[in-house]
Amino acid sequence: MPDRSVQLIYLDPPFGSGGRYRTFSDRWRWDEPDRAAFDALAASPLGPALSACRELLGEGDLLAYLVMLAPRLLELRRVLAPSGSIYLHCDPTSAHYIKILMDAVFGRVNFRNEIIWAYGGRGAKSGARQLGRNHDVILLYSCDPSAAIYRPQTVRRRYSAREARHLGWRQDEAGRWFKTAPRGDYTDASLVRLDAAGRVHRTHSGHIRIKYFLETEDDMIVDDVLLGDTWTDIPDAMHLGHERTGYPTQKPLALLRRIILAGSDRGDVVLDPFCGSGTTLVAAAELGRAFIGMDLSEEAIRISRERIIQL
Ligand SMILES: C[S@@+](CC[C@H](N)C(=O)[O-])C[C@H]1O[C@@H](n2cnc3c(N)ncnc32)[C@H](O)[C@@H]1O
CATH class of the missing domain: 3.40.50.150 (Vaccinia Virus protein VP39)
Known part of the structure; x- marks a missing residue:
């Protein structure tokens, strides 16, 4: 060869x-x-x-x-x-x-x-x-x-609602599951746009985190991880x-x-x-x-x- x-x-x-x-x-x-x-x-x-x-x-x-x-x-x-x-x-x-x-x-x-x-x-x-x-x-x-x-x-992981809650994931008013991450490098202008799209999460202590919505399949919450x-x-x-x-x-x-x-x-x-x-x-x-x-x-x-x- x-x-x-x-x-x-x-x-x-x-x-x-x-x-x-x-x-x-x-x-x-x-x-x-x-x-x-x-x-x-x-x-x-x-x-x-x-x-x-x-x-x-x-x-x-x-x-x-x-x-x-x-x-x-x-x-x-x-x-x-x-x-x-x-x-x-x-x-x-x-x-x-x-x-x-x-x-x-x-x-x-x-x-x-x-x-x-x-x-x-x-x-x-x-x-x-x-x-x-x-x-x-x-x-x-x-x-x-x-x-x-x-x-x-990436690999697709599947979680029950109970497991998802254990991981700190939440549901919004519409029932959509999301996880959050710190604001990171987002500018104030980007934050306004994200807020309008329902992607800003305010914690009890007033901190701002960014929401990442998760898909569901057959009642399981799925997450694609590296x-x-x-x-x-x-x-x-x-x-x-x-x-x-x-x-x-x-x-x-x-x-x-x-x-x-x-x-x-x-x-x-x-x-x-x-x-x-x-x-x-x-x-x-x-x-x-x-x-x-x-x-x-x-x-x-x-x-x-x-x-x-x-x-
Ligand atoms: C563990 S098996 C491989 C199985 C394969 N990955 C599969 O999915 O079917 C190892 C293979 O190496 C072959 N083999 C052993 N010595 C070899 C050599 N010197 N040169 C080429 N193939 C050899 C064997 O015949 C055997 O088919």
Whole structure:
């Protein structure tokens, strides 16, 4: 692939469950080829990071996984456009080691977010004298912070009247819900205009605040808030419904739509080098992006192709 040709990369490489799925294995073992791969990377920007990981982890499954990932990250850095960004999906057992590799490849200053995707449910291992594990980690790096695009995303939150009151929101005489914010930079002239539009709220102590009216949907009060780094509104694969392909580890389209909308524009190229059932490719196609998917598993490619053809 040409250098700097991809706007957005999402990858969800297999590690964590230690499972052997019908389509692919995510069990990793340290072997002779891993030592050779490790040695071959010694002179790369990843050499010191991998040596540190070997010190910490010894020559085992996690190191074998990191050595598999390392040359792929270098290639991904090469193909990423200056305005591009990369989202690496992993889990809390490996995220902190992967982050060291990502810092080495993309630069620590290019780290943008550690996104917590809290997918709900009881969580794995919840019966094993520990908290249930019910979140994944998505590491976001940009290529060049001055050129990177990030299209701000909002999430719609819904509140009952009781919750809304608890948040300090009120209703006017006509029953319309509103929240308020300080006057800020509004001039006196603007304030007169806002007052005429019913947008000025006077507190008991005589202070002036600006009203922001809220929509309602099915008796719930809704508020669109800027998306932060903790995502709790997208349920996990157990709730895929009609999206379900039967491919293990399939991710929800809603998750990929959000990432693609944030990191690319129509016509841009999106790459998923561990595409599995093709979720990224389907979301990219729906949103008018060009897309490239790769996978070791023939079944993954077959399912991805079928999903795209059916669009
Ligand atoms: C966690 S799954 C990805 C699931 C995907 N995000 C989805 O929504 O369906 C990881 C994928 O990586 C693939 N894989 C494993 N090792 C690979 C490699 N070295 N190169 C390409 N794909 C690989 C597996 O076949 C599997 O489909």
